[in-house]
Amino acid sequence: MTSQPEKHRITHIAEALQAHGHRLTEPRQALIEVLVGSEQHLDHAEILARAQQRIPQLGRATVYRTLELLTGLGLIHATYLGDGRQRFCVPSGGHHHHLICNHCGTVTDLDHCLLDDGLERFAQQHDFTVESHLVELYGICHDCQKAA
Amino acid sequence: MTSQPEKHRITHIAEALQAHGHRLTEPRQALIEVLVGSEQHLDHAEILARAQQRIPQLGRATVYRTLELLTGLGLIHATYLGDGRQRFCVPSGGHHHHLICNHCGTVTDLDHCLLDDGLERFAQQHDFTVESHLVELYGICHDCQKAA
DNA sequence: CTTGCTGCAAAATTTTTGCACGAAT
DNA sequence: ATTCGTGCAAAAATTTTGCAGCAAG
Numbered sequence: 001m002t003s004q005p006e007k008h009r010i011t012h013i014a015e016a017l018q019a020h021g022h023r024l025t026e027p028r029q030a031l032i033e034v035l036v037g038s039e040q041h042l043d044h045a046e047i048l049a050r051a052q053q054r055i056p057q058l059g060r061a062t063v064y065r066t067l068e069l070l071t072g073l074g075l076i077h078a079t080y081l082g083d084g085r086q087r088f089c090v091p092s093g094g095h096h097h098h099l100i101c102n103h104c105g106t107v108t109d110l111d112h113c114l115l116d117d118g119l120e121r122f123a124q125q126h127d128f129t130v131e132s133h134l135v136e137l138y139g140i141c142h143d144c145q146k147a148a
Numbered sequence: 149m150t151s152q153p154e155k156h157r158i159t160h161i162a163e164a165l166q167a168h169g170h171r172l173t174e175p176r177q178a179l180i181e182v183l184v185g186s187e188q189h190l191d192h193a194e195i196l197a198r199a200q201q202r203i204p205q206l207g208r209a210t211v212y213r214t215l216e217l218l219t220g221l222g223l224i225h226a227t228y229l230g231d232g233r234q235r236f237c238v239p240s241g242g243h244h245h246h247l248i249c250n251h252c253g254t255v256t257d258l259d260h261c262l263l264d265d266g267l268e269r270f271a272q273q274h275d276f277t278v279e280s281h282l283v284e285l286y287g288i289c290h291d292c293q294k295a296a
Numbered sequence: 297c298t299t300g301c302t303g304c305a306a307a308a309t310t311t312t313t314g315c316a317c318g319a320a321t
Numbered sequence: 322a323t324t325c326g327t328g329c330a331a332a333a334a335t336t337t338t339g340c341a342g343c344a345a346g
Contacts, residue, residue, distance in 0.1 A: 023300060023345050044335085059303045064336065066301095074250075080228050080282070099276050102222075114270060115283075118262055126256070127290040128247050134228070134284040135263075142275040171320050171325060192310085207328045212311065214326095 013075050013090070020073055030054045031066050041079055041087040041107070074132055081107050082138060096134065101141035108141070161223050161238070168221055178202045179214050189227055189235040189255070222279055229255050230286060244282060249289035256289070 013032050014024050022028075034050045035042070042050070048063045067088060070076040077091045082100045089096060097110040114135055123130045161180050162172050170176075182198045183190070190198070196211045215236060218224040225239045230248045237244060245258035262283055271278045 018346095025301060025345070027302070057303065059305095060335090061304085061337075062302060078228070078232065080226070084226065084234060086228075086232060099274060101276075102279060108274070108276075114263055114266055119285075122262060123285070123287070126247060127293070128249075128256075128285070128287055129293060130285050130287040131250060132286045134282065134286070136282040137267075137271070137276070137278050138222075138280045138282070139271070139276055139278040145275070145277060166321095173320070173326060175327070205328065207330095208310090209312075209329085210327060 013070070016073065016075055017070070022069065027051070027055060027058055027062050028066055030058070031063065032070075035070075035076055035088060035090050036092075041081060041089050043085050043087045047088065077132060077134070079134065080136060081105075082136075091132065096132075098136050099141065100136060100138050101144055102138055103140055103144035103147075106141055106143075161218070164221065164223055165218070170217065175199070175203060175206055175210050176214055178206065179211065180218075183218075183224055183236060183238050184240075189229060189237050191233045191235045195236065225280060225282070227282065228284060229253075230284075239280065244280075246284050247289065248284060248286050249292055250286055251288055251292035251295075254289055254291075 013036070014029065017028065018024050030051045031047065033054075034047055038050070040046075044060075044063055044067065047067070048058070048060060051063065052058050067076070071078055071088070075090075076088050077096050079087050079089060079096060079098065081087060081098060082102065082105065097113060099108040099110065100106075115133060119130060119133070161184070162177065165176065166172050178199045179195065181202075182195055186198070188194075192208075192211055192215065195215070196206070196208060199211065200206050215224070219226055219236070223238075224236050225244050227235050227237060227244060227246065229235060229246060230250065230253065245261060247256040247258065248254075263281060267278060267281070
């Protein structure tokens with residue numbers, strides 16, 4: 001029941017936005033807050049709905065435009081959790097890795113990165129600078145294995 | 149100038165389809181052939197267009213339905229190459245890993261899996277059976293680094 | 297002030313659905 | 322024979338666009 005740590009990250013993303021020459025507006029603030037404040041991975045519609053709780057007249061188009069902007073700057077990441085729907089999250093802590101159950105659809109977040117070590121070495125071999133990465137593991141979760 | 153190896157894989161996917169109790173129809177055959185026969189990662193529209201070269205009257209809906217079916221069975225995989233568009237590929241050889249340049253958009257396929265070793269061990273710790281996985285590395289490619 | 301950003305509403309695009317016919321098993 | 326799968330066309334849902342007014346820097 002606090003918004004202390006969120007405030008901090010809001011500032012972080014917001015500042016990065018401005019650092020790139022973009023304006024920090026009310027709608028953008030709201031959208032960033034929604035993203036930071038959620039433990040879930042939200043899609044366009046969910047993000048819009050939540051942001052409209054603060055700014056009722058906020059338009060769909062703004063959500064699309066802002067999400068594209070933030071994604072392009074690498075300030076947020078898109079993820080794909082098996083339902084073909086694009087979702088977004090703040091890459092805070094660096095864990096945008098998921099275990100996705102093909103059976104029940106449950107998504108478990110991983111706080112440990114499976115690649116970290118091999119990544120840099122690998123990228124250098126390929127002369128490729130990795131700015132971000134996406135790892136999704138699809139399979140059968142603990143509970144569904146028992147159930148079957 | 150050969151279709152020998154492709155024929156083999158077509159059979160593989162087709163058989164798996166039937167093994168799951170689904171019918172092997174003309175449209176499905178065509179779609180599988182398109183997927184297997186392409187080195188690219190195609191989206192719905194591209195797959196439709198190519199399949200229609202063989203079956204002109206093939207409908208959009210069938211493409212959506214078949215792609216969903218094959219994906220659900222794990223016979224093909226969805227990938228996300230940075231443009232927010234869902235694409236599909238046959239997981240033959242097991243390399244559905246990509247280097248995606250954030251600057252020019254070029255996609256480079258990796259034939260070596262970055263996870264392989266750690267994967268099984270890791271999954272066991274989490275009591276999760278990995279059926280497939282997706283790894284995408286976003287960054288700046290060789291050429292764009294020079295250009296910049 | 298000057299631009300960039302926004303909301304609105306329309307347009308374009310994409311995806312889903314219902315249904316009668318045809319085909320695979 | 323029986324279902325399952327298909328094409329068609331309409332409907333629904335999603336995403337994009339144009340533009341006048343507002344606001345951030």
